[in-house]
Amino acid sequence: MADATAPYRIKGEIGEYEVVIGLEVHAQVVSNAKLFSSAATAFGAEPNTQVALVDAAMPGMLPVPNRECIRQAVRTGMALxxxxxxxxxxxxxNYFYADLPQGYQISQLYHPLVGEGEVEVLLDPADETSTKAIGIERIHVEQDAGKLMHDQHPTSSYVDLNRAGVALMEIVSRPDMRSPSEAGAYLRKLRSILRYVGSCDGNMEEGSMRADVNVSVRKVGAELGTRTExxxxxxxxxxxxxxxxxxxxxxxxxEGGGTVVQETRLFDPDKGVTRTLRSKEDAHDYRYFPDxxxxxxxxDDAFLEECRASLPELPDAKRKRYESHGIPPYNASVLTAEVETARWFDALLEKGVEPKAAANWVASELFGALNRLGKSIEESPVSPEQAAELLALVGDGTISGSLAKQVFEIMLESGQGAAAIVEERGLKQTxxxxxxxxxxxxVLAANADKVAEYKSGKEALFGFFVGQVMKAMAGKANPKLVNEALRAKLG
Structure with a gap:
């Protein structure tokens, strides 16, 4: 497995190169209406059924900013x-494209809503020291364009304006990333923060979050090279x-004697390659001017105070809180990576379970079961309350760890509570x-040869004896008392 913290280098015939990466992330703002109109924003509606007159650029229509979209962008900036x-x-x-009815996009070039910030990424979840700060240059609010549909007619393309005017946050990073893994860690962390804040749902498959990837290479320590986007x-x-x-x-x-051209490219996921789309425009090509x-x-102060007061506990703070309860750093990182997982685990902790044992159970038993069933934690057949009941039975010695696995499987299938299952099926630990x-x-009498081997120094056989005793008692024996009895009798 590659070391995520090691320098990423590309070795050529005439030197060693490093890569310089910056990301421009377009995050669709969670709101019921568009940035400058009252049209709905729900995904998956029939084409051109969510289009106001402003979105279609009808003459005389004036844009009116949506307060909620501005609020969400400010909250995002504060979280960063x-x-x-x-x-x-x-x-x-200003630019012309068939899915842009106005002939221009309303954006923020010169005076953005949010200025400089940073995202701290953890490159190795098991190592708390493997952190790196990735700078945020700005966040500006802008309206999205529509969508061209090329598969509806053999010779023509259709235009769907449902997305036209939807509010976007463009989050522009500094060129601080130096490897694919750093870019991945940054995007995952940014997505996590947005989903915690509730300002973007982070659904990349539906296009509500997408990234423009700026890449250049240079000899190690040299000046920045020409970038592509x-x-x-x-x-x-x-x-x-x-x-x-x-x-x-x-x-x-x-190295072949060519020159990297500043251009815009597209990624072909099937072939894993990029290809030229068009030459890269500069700001003056768009003839920006104030709207x-x-x-x-x-x-005002009241608006900013309300935005800050509405922020939830964010991933880093939550991870540190979990670690303060004795949860290992890796488990704490896994439990806080997705907001739904963190909410589920917080609900479990509220029931008074021991944090470290609960974290280990969620990371191993629950995640394993959900993966096997193909379900998300939101679809878990076992609720936090039911999980707390199961863990309490283990904690007070009513059932052993091995019995708990059996009970959990029954819970997944039946939806019953752990206490009811244990009582009905006589699974209490003795x-x-x-x-x-x-x-x-x-057990010792039936395995005299192994007893002799153990006493002659083959101590690894102790686990065999424990297993045989537990099997003889149908898994219901108290493991601690079994261990004590075996040690006493084996001398």
């Missing part, structure tokens, strides 16, 4: 510990694949020392 600009302004980005990459795995392919392509081009239909945004001693004697 970024500068919130009390004064910001919308600009028009690969547009609209919609998964963490694909972002990492783009970085790896594009870095190698650029090195091969340079004359929109006043600047001015945020601490009857007389019965345990009798079972130990029977």
């Amino acid at each position: 510990e970024a500068q919130i600009n009390r004064w910001s302004r919308f600009d028009r980005k 690969t547009k609209n990459v919609n998964s963490v795995r694909f972002v990492m694949a783009v970085v790896e392919h594009e870095a190698k392509r650029q090195v091969e081009l340079i 004359p239909d929109l006043l600047p945004l001015e945020l 601490s009857d020392t007389g019965a345990i001693d009798a079972a130990v004697d029977t």
Whole structure:
């Protein structure tokens, strides 16, 4: 397994290169209406059924900012510990495309809503020291374009404007990443934070979060090279694949005597390669100017205080809280990676279970079962309350760990509570020392040869004896008392 913290280098014939990566993440804002109209934003509606007059660029229609979209962007900036600009302004980005009815996109180039911040990523979940801060340059709010549909007619493309005008946050990173794994860790962490905040659902398959991947290569320690931008990459795995392919392509081009051209590229996930889309435009090509239909945004203290007060406990703070309860760093990272998992685990902790034992059970037993069933934690057949009941029975000695596995499987199938299952099926653990001693004697007598081997130094056989005693007692014996009885009788 590759070391995620080791420098990522590409060896060429005439030198060693490093890759420089920056991401522009487009995150669709969670809101019931679009950025400048009251049209709905639900995914999957019939084409052109969620389009207001403003979205279709009908003459005389004026945009009106959606307060909730601005609020969500500010909350996101605060979660990233970024500068919130009390004064910001919308600009028009002019270009022609068939799915852009206005002939321009309302965005924020010169005065964005959110300024500099950072995301701290953990490169190795098992090592708390393997952190790296990735800078955020800005977050600006803009409207999305529509969508061209090329598979509806043999010779024509259709236009769906349902997405036109939907609010996006464009989160622009600094070029601080130096490997595919760092880019992946950054995107996963950013997605996690957005989902905790509730400002974006992070559904990359549906396009509500996608990344433009900027990649350049240079000799180690040299000046920055020419970058390419690969547009609209919609998964963490694909972002990492783009970085790896594009870095190698650029090195091969340079070493072959060619020149890297600043351009926009597309990723082909089936072939794992990028290809040219168009030459890269600069800001002046879009003829940006302040939008004359929109006043600047001015945020007051009350609005900012309300935004900050609405923030939940974020992943890093939650992870540190879990670790303070004795939960190992790796388990704490796994439990806080997805907001639904963290909510489920918090509900379990609220029932008073021992945190470390609960974390181990969730990471091994629950995740294993959900993976086998093909279910998410939100679809878990076992609720936090039921899990707490099961763990309490183990904690007070009513059932052993092995019996708990049996009970859990029955819970998954039947939906019954653990206590009811144990009572109905007579699965209570026994601490009857007389019965345990009798079972130990029977096992030792039946395995005299192994007893001799054990006493001659083959101590690994102790586990065999424990297993045989537990089997003889149908798994109901108290494991601690079995161990004590065996040690006493084996001398």
